[in-house]
Amino acid sequence: MNLMFVMFCAVVGSLIRNLTDARETISNQFVQLNGSHEELRRAHEQLSEYSKQVENLTVIQERNRIAREIHDTVGHNMTALLVQIQLAKELLKLDVEKGEEVLTICEKLTRNSLEEIRLSVRTLRDDEGMQLAFIPSLREMLSDFSAMSNMETSLHIVGDPAMITPSVQPTIKRVIQESLTNAKRHGMATFYKSTITILKEKISVEIxxxxxxxxxxxxxxxxxxxxxxxxxxxxxxxxxxxxGKGFFITFYIPLNNLMWSSAEVTG
Incomplete structure (x- = not known):
């Protein structure tokens, strides 16, 4: 009887020790899990902060690029305009008809420069504060250009625009802007069509x-x-x-490079 009691106590003691060890192990694992959760939370905060820094850097780089474009393009036009005006002054003394031809060139240079400035200022304005949603801002840009140039324009969207992250929006907008200018200035186009297709793996644009x-x-x-x-x-x-058959531009940007910042998407 005593032996049975001793064995019972031994088994119970072993079970208690095992239970205590198990509880201690679970407690340790819980502490480790809390620690891992805290590390994950800090890592997420750091990633979010890094994402914001990258977005801010993108905006700064974009504005610097626009400033360079204004300097290069408008500066070039103004230099050419000055030369043409000086030439016109001399020609008007000798040949009024040729002088007027040069003045017509001056007028064209002035209009081109004003167009560049208007588009650049609109771009900077849209980047500040409460900017328009991306797709409406594209439609407005196309509408404004159409009104200024008498060129018919259209924009078609296929897929979910919310998948277009802020980091890539300026690139799409500038490419469309540049293609508009080229179509009118170099191609003398009367019709312009653009299609943005948003797929799972990429954004595709056809112009x-x-x-x-x-x-x-x-x-x-x-x-x-x-x-x-x-x-x-x-x-x-x-x-x-x-x-004689126009100009085509096709480009794509992979979405797998952009999804890390999807939490900051604005439609």
């Missing part, structure tokens, strides 16, 4: 204008600038044209 076109596309500053912008996001761009 067409019915301008003069060329048989061989030699990228100038504008097209090279487009390419550089798109490649910064891991994307690709393709230029196609046939003389």
């Amino acid at each position: 067409f204008d019915n301008g003069q076109g060329v048989n061989s596309v030699v990228p100038g500053f504008g097209l090279l600038n487009m390419k550089e912008r798109i490649q910064e996001h891991g994307g690709e761009v393709f230029f196609e044209s046939i003389e």
Whole structure:
């Protein structure tokens, strides 16, 4: 009887020790889990802060680029305008007809410069404070350009615009802006169509204008600038044209490079 009692006590004692050990193990694991949760929370905060810094840096870089474009493009036009005005002054003394031709060139340079300034100022204004939602801002830009240039424009959206993150929105907008300017200035286009398609893995943009076109596309500053912008996001761009049949631009930007900042998406 005593032996049975001793064995019973031994078993109970063993169970109690095992239970105590198990509770201690669970307690330790709970402490570790809390520690891991806290580390994860801090890591998430750091990632969010990093995301904000990247977005702010993108905005700063974009504004600096616009300032350079204003300086380069408008500065070039103003220099050319000054030369043409000086030439016109001399020609008007000798040949009124030729002088008037030069003044017509001056007028064109002035209009182009004003157009560049208006578009750049609108771009800067849209980036500040409570800016328009991305797609409406594109539609407004196209509408304004159409009113200024008498070129018919259209924008089609396929998919969910909310998937277009803020970090890539300026690139899409500037490429469309540059393509508008090229279509009118170089191609003398009367019709412009753009389509933005948002897929799971990428954003695809197709642009067409019915301008003069060329048989061989030699990228100038504008097209090279487009390419550089798109490649910064891991994307690709393709230029196609046939003389007399307009100009095509197709580019895509992979979404897998952008989804980390999806929490900051604005439609």
